Amino acid sequence: MKTVLITGCSSGYxxxxxxxxxxxxxxxxxxxxxxxxxxxxxSDRLRVVALDVTKPESIAAALEASGPIDVLVNNAGIGLLGAFEVTPMATVREVFETNTFGVMAMTQAVLPQFRARKSGVIVNVTSSATLAPMPLVAVYTASKMAIEGFTASLAFELEAFNVRVKLVEPGYCPNTSFTSNGGARMEGLIPEAYAPFAGRIFASFGQxxxxxxxSDVAEGVWRAANDATGTLRFPAGPDAVALVS
Ligand SMILES: NC(=O)c1ccc[n+]([C@@H]2O[C@H](COP(=O)([O-])OP(=O)(O)OC[C@H]3O[C@@H](n4cnc5c(N)ncnc54)[C@H](OP(=O)(O)O)[C@@H]3O)[C@@H](O)[C@H]2O)c1
Known part of the structure; x- marks a missing residue:
C-alpha cells in the first residue's frame, strides 16, 4: 500500500x-x-503530523515520524493580494519562505529516500496565475512561477533515478481559507491611487x-501522482483548464 505525505492539510485543497x-x-x-x-x-491508514514547511527542524521531525513515503504533495501555501508598490519586502520574503523555499526544503528532505529507492513522486501545487498572470498578485505569482521553473528543471534532473516531479495548477476557489488566511498580511496594501482599479478587479472575482x-484539485493531484505518461502540468478546475485549452 502506498503512502502520501501532504503539506497544509488543515483546510482547503x-x-x-x-x-x-x-x-x-x-x-x-x-x-x-x-x-x-x-x-x-x-483510520489506521491516516496520521496527522505537525509540520511547518518554513522550519527545518519541523521538516526533519515530520519526516522522521512519517517513515518512508512514496509521494510528497507540496500543497501548503499563502496568498497575497495587493499593490506591489507598497508591499513591504518582509512580506515578499514571507510569501517566498512558504510558497517557494518551503517547497524546495521539503523536496530536498525527501530526495535521499526517493533516489535510494529509485522511486517516488513529488507533486507541487502552484496556481493558474502562472498560466494567465493577473494584476495585484505579482509577488504571489512570482513565488509560484519560481516553483514552475524549479519543477520543470528537476523533472529532467531526477528522471535517471525514476523520481517523477509534477505540477498541479489550480484555478480560483472562493471556498477555501485562502483569502481569510491572508487577510492580515494584505491590510493596507491597496493605497488610494490603486483603489478604483482594485475595486474593478475585486468585483470581477464575484462575476x-x-x-x-x-475536489477538482484533489483529483488533479491524484492524477499527477499516478501519471505514467510523462506529463508535467496538471491544470485543475474548469477555469484553469480553460486557460490552456
Ligand atoms: N484558493 C485558491 O483560489 C487557490 C488558487 C490557486 C492555487 N492555490 C494554492 O493551493 C494551495 C492550497 O490553498 P488553499 O486554497 O487550500 O488555501 P488554505 O485553505 O488557506 O490552505 C492552505 C494550507 O497551507 C497551510 N500553510 C500555510 N503556511 C504553512 C506553513 N508555513 N507550513 C505548513 N503549512 C502551511 C495552511 O495551514 P494553517 O491552517 O496553519 O494556516 C493551510 O493548511 C496553496 O499552495 C495555494 O497557493 C489556491
Missing amino acids: GLETARHFHAQGWNVVATMRTPREDVLPR LTAVTSA
Whole structure:
C-alpha cells in the first residue's frame, strides 16, 4: 500500500486531497502546522503530523515520524493580494519562505529516500496565475512561477533515478481559507491611487462563472501522482483548464 505525505492539510485543497487519497485506499500522512484530528476520518491508514514547511527542524521531525513515503504533495501555501508598490519586502520574503523555499526544503528532505529507492513522486501545487498572470498578485505569482521553473528543471534532473516531479495548477476557489488566511498580511496594501482599479478587479472575482472546487484539485493531484505518461502540468478546475485549452 502506498503512502502520501501532504503539506497544509488543515483546510482547503490539502484537506480534500488527504480525504481523496485515503478514500482510494492509500496510507496518508496529513501534515498541518497545528495538528487537528477532527477534520479527517479516523483510520489506521491516516496520521496527522505537525509540520511547518518554513522550519527545518519541523521538516526533519515530520519526516522522521512519517517513515518512508512514496509521494510528497507540496500543497501548503499563502496568498497575497495587493499593490506591489507598497508591499513591504518582509512580506515578499514571507510569501517566498512558504510558497517557494518551503517547497524546495521539503523536496530536498525527501530526495535521499526517493533516489535510494529509485522511486517516488513529488507533486507541487502552484496556481493558474502562472498560466494567465493577473494584476495585484505579482509577488504571489512570482513565488509560484519560481516553483514552475524549479519543477520543470528537476523533472529532467531526477528522471535517471525514476523520481517523477509534477505540477498541479489550480484555478480560483472562493471556498477555501485562502483569502481569510491572508487577510492580515494584505491590510493596507491597496493605497488610494490603486483603489478604483482594485475595486474593478475585486468585483470581477464575484462575476466568475467557472471556479475551482477543492475536489477538482484533489483529483488533479491524484492524477499527477499516478501519471505514467510523462506529463508535467496538471491544470485543475474548469477555469484553469480553460486557460490552456
Ligand atoms: N484558493 C485558491 O483560489 C487557490 C488558487 C490557486 C492555487 N492555490 C494554492 O493551493 C494551495 C492550497 O490553498 P488553499 O486554497 O487550500 O488555501 P488554505 O485553505 O488557506 O490552505 C492552505 C494550507 O497551507 C497551510 N500553510 C500555510 N503556511 C504553512 C506553513 N508555513 N507550513 C505548513 N503549512 C502551511 C495552511 O495551514 P494553517 O491552517 O496553519 O494556516 C493551510 O493548511 C496553496 O499552495 C495555494 O497557493 C489556491
